[in-house]
Amino acid sequence: MSTPVLSTTALTKRYGKHTALAEATLDIPAGRIVGLVGPNGAGKSTLLALASGLIRPTSGRIEVLGRTPAADSAQLADVGFVAQDTPVYAGLSVADHLSLGEHLNPTWDDAFARDRIARLGLDPAKKAGRLSGGQKAQLALTIAAAKRPRLLIFDEPVAALDPLARRAFLQNLMEFVAELEVSVILSSHLIGDVERVCDHLIVLAESRVQVAGDIEDLLAAHHRLVGPRGTLDALPDGVKVIAADHTDRQTTLIVHDTTGDHLELPGADSVGLEDMVLTYLHRAEGLTAPTLQETRA
């Protein structure tokens, strides 16, 4: 089996008394486009900063491509990181950015970078400060990809972009992935975007991983069950209730079949990605209707 892109065990980051990330255990296979979703302050940037080696864990283990993040120059070259707010140098031209990239990165693919800039229609002489938000994002993406990393990490790459620029950026990203055979982890607030481009999902809320896995598997393992009240109380082992809603007569459950056996559950209906993510986010905030156990207590 190939080395996981990201592997963590009980990964924790604290700032003083505040826990930004708690006990995160993840195993992400290579070749995925991973969507990291969660509300403000959930710990997304913290996880990405740990993965890129910008910060060190308080406790727990993290390996990126089988090694400690930012362990040495080879490991640094293997990971391209684009922080929030698409960091480019306002006073430098597009061409200056490419020269700088070439100078700083031993694995720099100049032909690839120049070809991308031409295809995007960016004027090499233009100062980065005069580019639009979408163009800045595209420039940052080009620079990160031209390092020819094995993993690209983006912290909310499309947050500041209008819908058209967002779509163009994500389209571009998918082209890169196919062209460079690179793994990608990106954080986003937009579940629709994640659905469009990602094949693996991590839901983070309240500093904890709520659920993670290949999107296809997660969708196949989550179900909505509706039945007369009382009929859904006994579920097979390994089927976890994520949310429960009751009326006088009827119970609606969102459940996660964690057995991996694709259990046949009576009356099971599918759950869309957005509903699934929101169910986990609501549960983390304690906003769900009471669970069956709580109702019986």
Ligand SMILES: Nc1ncnc2c1ncn2[C@@H]1O[C@H](COP(=O)(O)OP(=O)(O)OP(=O)(O)O)[C@@H](O)[C@H]1O
């Ligand atoms: N350097 C720091 N010092 C102290 N607290 C921090 C630091 N960095 C992050 N935090 C706190 O850790 C928590 C997680 O922050 P983080 O930036 O990882 O969240 P996020 O999910 O990326 O949020 P957003 O979607 O708003 O970017 C927050 O409560 C934040 O205030």
